[in-house]
Amino acid sequence: MDHRPSEKLRKTLLGGGAVMVLAALNAPAALSFIEERYHAYKIAQPGYKRKYGSWAKVAVPDEYRVNAIHAALLRTGKVLLIAGSGNDQKKFDSGTFETVLWDPAKNTFKKIPTPEDFFCAGHTQLPDGRLLVAGGTARYEILDGEVKKAGGGMRVKNESPDKAITLKKGTVFRSPSGVEYVSKFDVTVPKAQREFEVSYFESGQMKPWNTKVTAAEARVFVEARQEGAQALTTEAAQYEIVGLKGADADNVYGLAQRLTTEKQDFQGIKAAYEFDPRAEKYIPVAPMKDARWYPTLVTLDDGRVLAVSGLNDVGDVVPGDNEIYDPTTKKWSKGPFRYFPTYPSLFLTKGGKLLYSGSNAGYGPAEKGREPGLWDLEKNTFTRIGGLTDPDQLETSASLMLPPVQDQKVMVLGGGGVGESPKSTARTAIIDLSEASPVFRDGPALPQGTRYLSSVLLPDDTVFTTGGSREYRGRSGSDILKAQFYSPAANAFTAAADPTVGRNYHSEALLLPDGRVATFGSDPLFDDKDNTKLGTFEQRIEVFTPPYLHKAGADRPALGEGPQEIDQNGRATFRTKDAARITRARLMRPSAVTHTTDVEQRSIALGLTKTRDSVTVRVPQDRTLVPPGWYMLFVTDGDGTPSEAKWIQVG
Template sequence: MAYRPSQKFRKTLLGSGAVLVLAALNAPAAVSFAEAKYHAYKIAQPGYKRAFGSWAPVDVPAPYSVNAIHAALLHTGKVLLIAGSGNSQKNFDAGTFQTVLWDPVKNTFKNIPTPEDFFCAGHTQLPDGRLLVAGGTARYEVLNGEVKKAGGGMRVKNESPDKAVTLKKGTVFRSPSGVEYVSKVDVTVPRAKREFEISYFKSGQMKPWRTKVTAAEARVFVEARKEGPEALTTEAAQYEIVGLKGEEADNVYGLAQKLTTEKQDFQGIRSAYEFDPKAEKYIPVAPMKDARWYPTLVTLADGKVLAVSGLNDVGDVVPGDNEIYDPATRTWSKGPFRYFPTYPSLFLVQGGKLLYSGSNAGYGPAEKGREPGLWDLRKNSFTKLGGLTDPDQLETSASLMLPPVQHQKVMVLGGGGVGESSKSTARTAIVDLSAENPVFTDGPALPQGTRYLSSVLLPDDTVFTTGGSEDYRGRSGSDILKAQFYDPRTNAFVEAAEPTVGRNYHSEALLLPDGRVATFGSDPLFDDKDNTRLGTFEQRIEVFTPPYLHRAGADRPVLGEGSAELDQNGRATFKTKDAGRIAKARLMRPSAVTHTTDVEQRSVALGLTKSTDGMTVTVDVPQDRTLVPPGWYMLFVTDTNGIPSEAHWIRVE
């Protein structure tokens, strides 16, 4: 008789089989869970932190969560996080603009009233410690296929030499065929220029002979009142301004070349403000002549600021009309003419020239203004610098002046193709401007092709790099959760602890006065690898503690009492019990960073003298303001083990 298992045995066998099947099915998840647990254990170990550093999230209360488009360290030690409308059409339409002030020591937050949309403005540090913010958003882009009403740039002419004319938002321009278009912002047209040609009469008396009037001009974006093909035009025409009468109607009119339903790009504003770190508020100053969205602002040796590039008030790249801001008068004047794509990385170098690394953050044709070079502002001449590998992949690359600034070396890291290209490069390159014929040479490669890489100078003369993505805006789940240190002395990368938050477009990183690095923002196109869920702006803040702080524990060199300003010889003296162990001193300029572009940060090597009793140190700051532009700096001293002090703020005039 054949053996037959009992019912109880069959149930037991089936149950065991089910467990085995479930275990097999869940094996990958179990392994992944175990790996995650082990990884969390590993990175929490003191030895790991001493070797690679560590990351920690910042607790941000909900009312202060912000789409950090811009980040700037103020000389109060607080960090200004500017969103404006935060890349949200809804916020823009509602006029909801945000700025948050973060105190990293107390971990407190404060909402700052934000008067205009500073989304994608430019900003830079001023000599007195204020932050200049210029430009921003007048209009969000409308993509091809979504433009319902014809629109475009209208040139407004004023032939009256007697007065300027201001046309308010909503002014109606009427074509010869009767089609009406409405202006989207206020526009002021200066009065016309009157010139006299003179002649001498026989009496010898000088009298006017003939008057020449040259019409003044301003631009404004207009949109058709109604949808429909009758509003489309590609022919130049003169437009009547509805509501003007008599002589004013004759003198003031519009001219347009084409009004279409093609894609309409973002448009900039002219507004400029200074943020006062002590009063903690924005103060309006004179507006720029040109509207700018995505401009670069760079501080010059005399403390003035050059504003370069950006999209103007009709959505075109500013064709090369650059402007200079004078903090003493709070007014703008004409700067040297030169074209750059938007957010170009420009660095003040020894002698007063600007180095354009080729790094930029977007708009502009692929074949124009993208080659790196040295720009002599006085002569307005540009000398191109060759030798760069992957020169077609400089958009969204990182650039910085390697420490210390006296070595005059600039590094370019990563980058990608123009526009929404999926190209990215692992290339790094370095140019030594002290060479007789400077050219770029390849540096060590990044672990993989990387766009939007954040790169931060540290007080131990290394560079910390983190984040980025391999594809455009993190597309296809391509955020890179890696970090590394670059050491200029060895010309090599060393692994650092991995961040837990991905950072791509609209992300920032900056050095804090305590020697840590704070990271903000990220604006992915999609939230999943399959690109099916629209992206969510990353509002978490994560802070990296470098290995030198884990090695130090509580035993960091300490700078005691000392001056916040330099004496007439450029020196400052500080009390310290650690004079014997202090090896070097660095001035670190505070960051003003957006779109991973930071042309402010620089590290300056200082002379260092110790008193005979070993109780004070004196630092000696270079007098060359092309090396040390005027402003507030963090003074760090480091010991023989590369462990830095906390920063002491000092002002260079």
């Protein structure tokens, strides 16, 4: 279609000052000015909005602008925007950690005291509506060529079965040659395990004949006191802990093999908190056993949470030691062992297995843990799944369970090569898990190769996708100012209105209770196409209003009085004057999204019965389809126009 302005429209837009404008500008600049004015005119027309939707920027006061690394919709309808240090070394060094709570209904903002650096943490929705946040940043990376003092992981051994020992930050470890290294964090080493091997009777009592002591171990990052080649080592050695005396000096020591000046990656923390949406504050819970930076947290069918992957407290990818959080006891326990690269996309499927789509956010070797598959947690078996085009370009791809969840289809969209690879793919792929031997099959291609694409489920059973960039972190001005709708029924994309704000790395998008989509963040490497000007974190919020709201105007179906939780039969009844026009009901789980990773969102088809002035919805009893928690309940009419959501709890 030719969208060039007509001569009549050019005169209208420029008015009587056309000659003056053209005199002041050269011809290309004048034409660009006219085209921009025409585009603004075109997208403001009601007919355009009814077909493509519209975008609007949110007015955010300066004091509430934040580097939104994470975004989560709470059961109050407010959005928690977590920055932590926000990928800002200066804020990390000063201990300035930020969280902002945004109320999209009132467009009000509130700063939330943030106790830890939750930058690049994991998060998930809990059954009671709280948000679990676990992990984050203990130390920023130091790149190759910038590391001045040798450092690395020190294994700390404790051979005493009688007591644990805590070594404070700054503890000195001395090598056999006298080189000293300093710990960068506190570390607690449990007491050793004592096992009785043989017992015998004496005077009517069972007594040990022999005992075996197994040393306990913990890990801490250390750094040489001084610069210089004398601190470099790749040979295993035992290290004395300066200051320990007596039995402690004999029982507690360090072991290290590789202390170098190579690049030092980010390091994670063990801290975990629940965010209470009513009190609007973080509440500490038991820390994880392993430190994690870039972990995925996924809620299981019983309401517990599995924490997977992440960089640990010495900057290595957690080798497969996963753990499970119990929201009842507020404690962690050991989970099934399996390795994944960081921020793996894991989806709870019918029957309780987790599908690993292959989508991830990067850290880890290119040849390990990147192949999609079905993970049986109980048996700890992993069945690999093939058929994926461009399998080497899953990093920074988007994944989601297509609506409704009963269809058990998962879609992968876009992605790029490992690390700072220039590769990006337009591939989409869909897997139908209801098949006996499921494999990925190509879906319709995106308009171009896209990394960091945001994909959001809508209540009309479509998927809205927006933003992303062609290259790593938007390099070379490669942000993609395009959006589209995907219809699972038609297996096709259609165009949506173009966003005006570019979104790449560290960006998010999520569905709001009123049916709109909010977008946040973006962290480009550079701000220009020539890659000469360092990037600026995008702090603007832009909201998309889908066509279904422009078509309906104020005439949306509405749910009236009703319960806030389903009954024992999975039912809930709501009063409504719109019963006759309501044709469909969906439960939609609120998002918790970061780094293009949102394993929370899912849309569940509900049974629907009606009377003249009420509707009753019926929720599936299968908790592998509907994990416990708070959901948005939308009803839609025959034109696909959704109501505003009612919040309802599934136990």
